[in-house]
Amino acid sequence: MTKTSAPISQEATDTTGTARADAGLTPLGDADTTMKTLRPEPSSQLVVTGVRLGTHEGFDRVVFDLTGDGAPGWFIDYNDRPVQQGSGFPIEFPGDSALEVNIDGTTYPFTLGIDPPQIGTTVGPGPIVAGVTSSGSFEGRTQFVIGVNGGKHPYSVQTLDNPSRLVIDILRR
Structure with a gap:
């Protein structure tokens, strides 16, 4: 996973923060269907303040906006039956894969x-991402489920700076 500082252009989003299909963006990083993990910086204290979704030629993009200090880590994988951390309750999600x-x-x-962000479930914009469900934070980890249509698609994970974001691009097969 490579860290880059290229911002997502404001011209690439509409007034709701959703990326326009005609923005001409290309996927970031190398995509496949395998688990992706990276440890955070030891002193990181970040809060996910929002989720933005966009559809582009050949892929859908999910952007997690972050505020605070440090760089995020992640543990991302397809899961047939996601459960909420701490409680073990099943997480409902749109789409047919999680x-x-x-x-x-x-x-x-x-x-x-800061006030707690009210993220909830964000409806997906495109043919791949059906929506993103927030499952809250617990012991230094914030959990989301991206509901995906059409089975498991290759995906990549990148961080961007200024402002801090975690970006997941999910490719059409």
């Missing part, structure tokens, strides 16, 4: 003196 996203190096919003 790409479970665990963002590491996170903290509770009150630690940073």
